[in-house]
Amino acid sequence: MEMNAEIKALLLSIGSANIDEGLLHEIAGTTIPSAGPGAGLESFFIKSGGHRVRLSINKKSPLKVVRCCSDIAVIKDGKPIVTGRLEPALSYCPEQAYLTISGRCIYDCKFCPVPKLDGEVKVPDKILQLVEEAKNTGQLRAISITSGVEKSTEDEVRKAVEIVKILRARYDVPIGVSVYPTDTSSEELKEAGATEIKYNVETMDPQIFAKYCPGLSLEYVLSSLKEAVKIFGKNRVSSNSYWVWERAMSVF
Ligand code: SF4
Structure with a gap:
């Protein structure tokens, strides 16, 4: 029972699953993201039918992940809805050092x-140490850097630029960066060696954005995305949301 787009959408809409402790210990890559909406929640990946889904671990989830022969099955309402395998993560993402x-x-x-x-x-x-650990697994194919905002957006971009320069000097893999933009973040990060920017x-709804992201500017992020395409090129800039990106492209 392989995953298809419909089942993937269902899993993503629920976003979490209750997973057996034993299975959890088997996937050494289960990690705790430290920024973004998933922060503080342990998560794991399921790969099946060419699809990959990350679910956070929640004992109260309507989904239950159990062992099924050599694979796992996801149970909903007492019935298996998909089988697949658990996938180890390097640091948050399979084959990616996500820091x-x-x-x-x-x-x-x-x-x-x-x-x-x-x-x-x-x-x-510390970032270097974690990337080196990921590299030592032999599976490192990309590096993703993200960040909250400790002091100011400018200071965060400065830190990201410094780190990208250090990583670019040592690793020949794509480096993606996700930060809140500044007037010069795209130029600076591109020059430092970043491959992609996010x-x-x-949300594209200005009223919801203002209500749920106080202090951030949707207009500024959208204009920064537009400018970033000129610097990073096509398919190297994203908004971290496919549906939003599609709408954004129609705006641009
Ligand atoms: S900018 Fe918003 S979404 Fe990003 S880390 Fe800060 S509070 Fe979270």
Whole structure:
């Protein structure tokens, strides 16, 4: 029973699953994201039928992941809805070192736990160590850098630029960066060696954006995305949301 687009959409709409402890211990890659809406939640990946889905671990989820022969099955309402295999993650994402610089944020997006976490702010040496660990698995194919905003957006971009320069000097893999934009972030990050840039668009609805992302500007993020395409090129810029990106492209 392989995953298809419909089942994938169902899993993503629920977003979490209750998983046997034993299975959890088998996937060494189960990690705790430290920035973004998934922060603080352990998560894991299921791969099936050419699809891959990340689910957070929630004992109260209507989905249950159990062992099924050598694979796993996802049970909903007492019936298996898909089989697949659990996939180890390097740091948050399979085959990707996904690292957070600042696990804290001065903003207060209503859906995001980061401002309440007061998480670690990683120095470049720590980031390097984690990427090196990922490389040692032999599976590293890309590096993703993300960050909350510890002091200011400018300071966060400065930190990201410094780290990208260090990583680019050592690793010949694509490096993607997701930060809140500044007037010069695209130019600076491109020059530092970043391959792709991501400026999050939490919602395209201006009223909802203003209500749920106080202090951030939808207009500024959209204009920054537009400018970033000129610097990074086609297919190297994203909003971290496919449906939003499609709408954004129609605006541009
Ligand atoms: S900018 Fe918003 S979504 Fe991003 S880390 Fe800060 S509070 Fe969370």
